[in-house]
Amino acid sequence: MTLAGKKVVVVGGSSGIGRAVAELAKKDGADVIIASRNAERVKAMAAKLGATGIPTDVSNDESVANLFRSTGPVDHVVVTAAQLRSGPFKTVSMDDVRATFETKFWGAWRVARAAEIRAGGSLTLVSGFLSLRPRPNSAVVSAINGALESLTRALALELAPVRVNCVSPGIIDTPIRANMAEAARQDMLAKIAAGLPVGRVGQAEDVAEQILSFVRNGFATGSIVYLEGGGLIV
Numbered sequence: 001m002t003l004a005g006k007k008v009v010v011v012g013g014s015s016g017i018g019r020a021v022a023e024l025a026k027k028d029g030a031d032v033i034i035a036s037r038n039a040e041r042v043k044a045m046a047a048k049l050g051a052t053g054i055p056t057d058v059s060n061d062e063s064v065a066n067l068f069r070s071t072g073p074v075d076h077v078v079v080t081a082a083q084l085r086s087g088p089f090k091t092v093s094m095d096d097v098r099a100t101f102e103t104k105f106w107g108a109w110r111v112a113r114a115a116e117i118r119a120g121g122s123l124t125l126v127s128g129f130l131s132l133r134p135r136p137n138s139a140v141v142s143a144i145n146g147a148l149e150s151l152t153r154a155l156a157l158e159l160a161p162v163r164v165n166c167v168s169p170g171i172i173d174t175p176i177r178a179n180m181a182e183a184a185r186q187d188m189l190a191k192i193a194a195g196l197p198v199g200r201v202g203q204a205e206d207v208a209e210q211i212l213s214f215v216r217n218g219f220a221t222g223s224i225v226y227l228e229g230g231g232l233i234v
């Protein structure tokens with residue numbers, strides 16, 4: 001199924017996986033709208049991609065409602081927006097934990113409620129491998145990812161004929177780790193790559209291809225794909 005003429009909204013489309021989705025959808029002829037919080041970044045990325053940019057904060061009900069008032073009915077919605085603040089379970093602040101839920105979980109929830117998706121269209125969420133492969137200091141992210149995967153299946157039933165799917169990435173080299181020192185980031189990514197059957201970490205385009213396959217495949221709903229370079233089998 002080509003996306004020519006389809007209206008595709010990428011919430012989180014100014015960076016990383018969302019940017020790659022927006023770019024591929026645009027190449028396929030879609031009318032692409034990107035939404036994310038930082039107005040300057042949305043504007044700059046929208047201009048680069050030839051997309052429309054709408055500043056939106058997914059942690060705010062009114063901001064998300066405003067996004068979909070501006071777009072009107074759409075064909076496909078992809079949610080990649082998240083800002084994660086985690087830490088040791090016993091000491092991470094409740095403010096950080098709540099803020100993480102507000103963007104990644106409640107943000108996806110708000111988008112799913114506010115978007116008017118045409119019949120046969122789709123909603124694709126992004127969770128993450130920590131739902132199945134927890135690590136210390138990230139319990140809140142594990143819990144959110146698991147909740148998003150359950151939400152996907154519930155919404156696939158309740159929002160039908162709109163299709164709802166979820167992609168769960170492993171480690172992907174995106175600006176999400178921009179606050180790490182560059183040498184430490186490269187070292188961490190190299191160590192992870194060496195332990196994976198595919199011998200490399202993921203790129204944003206790897207995940208975007210999977211998201212777009214859900215967008216295009218009219219038989220896919222309630223599906224969750226774990227895309228982690230074999231990380232769950234080692």
Ligand SMILES: NC(=O)c1ccc[n+]([C@@H]2O[C@H](COP(=O)([O-])OP(=O)(O)OC[C@H]3O[C@@H](n4cnc5c(N)ncnc54)[C@H](OP(=O)(O)O)[C@@H]3O)[C@@H](O)[C@H]2O)c1
Binds near residue numbers: 038041084103
């Ligand atoms: N990269 C990985 O290794 C990895 C692994 C597993 C799962 N994931 C998941 O994949 C998704 C995308 O991650 P990524 O690596 O592409 O991250 P990224 O490059 O940091 O992009 C995150 C996007 O979310 C937007 N955003 C953050 N807070 C927002 C808010 N309150 N309202 C609206 N937009 C907001 C950012 O926009 P602003 O710049 O405007 O804030 C940015 O466009 C996330 O859910 C992440 O948890 C990533």
